[in-house]
Amino acid sequence: MNRSRRVALQSTGAFATLVSLGLITQSQAQAAVSAAGFEAKNLADALKAIGGTPATSDQVTVVAPDIAENGAVVPVGAVSKLPNTTDIMIVVEKNPSPLAAAFTIPAGTNADVQTRIKMGQSSNVIAVVKADGKLYSATKETKVTLGGCGG
Template identity: 60%
Template sequence: MERRDFLASGSGATALALAAASGLSPAYAQNAPGWNKTAFETKSLADAAKAMGATSAPVESKDLILQAPEIAENGAVVRVAAQSNIANTSQISFVVEKNPFALAAAFDIPAGTDASVSTNVKMGQSSNVYALAKAGDKYFYAVKEVKVTLGGCGG
């Protein structure tokens, strides 16, 4: 199966996230069904949520658990994960506040599955990282500050 066929056959956001994680060309991902170009060009959590369909500001939730390192020695590969215990979660996204384009990844969560995802994101500098979950017509977030060190020297 060719990459473009794979991307066309899957969920748009999931295919995009898989494409980014596997190093597939962004040109293929941008043609995937469900690609939300506007959302991936946003500069903030609020703008990303709005571009993804939020009608009100996301609210912080303790039922959305974000895992990210306190210190990332290599900003090019920062492992993040999120688990939503919010009923009817249908999407989980990662937003890196100080990146040029804040929305780093978006995953569609099929009904009846665990709302748990993980991926690597790139961070140009220390920043707040958000997990953003859609449940019904509401958006929820969890946040953690990740410090990116220079040259892996830890400070």
């Protein structure tokens, strides 16, 4: 296990322990993205909630399939090569709730996240990265053959 991953796992474990012991509340434990970001119903509102419109960067990469056979379980991820990356958000342009995931990146760790999300239809998957207080993004189109958000 590399050092960056070990530090991230230790930080996450310690944080979870503090929440479970009641030393901090769940609301204090939430990522930098407010609940308003996850409650947004369109792309513009989701981007506004996470800090505004990001600039496109070749240092940010979206990891997503070209074609997802089942929209209920689509593996996606994002990689940032930008220094001082603090947050990574996954946004799906045409989803009923566009902000699908948000990650806080501990200092000194690799900015590389992977998760599974639901996609209701073919759409652009956008990775939004916060580095040095600025927002950057990359986009990749993913086609869905069987919708996962009620489709």
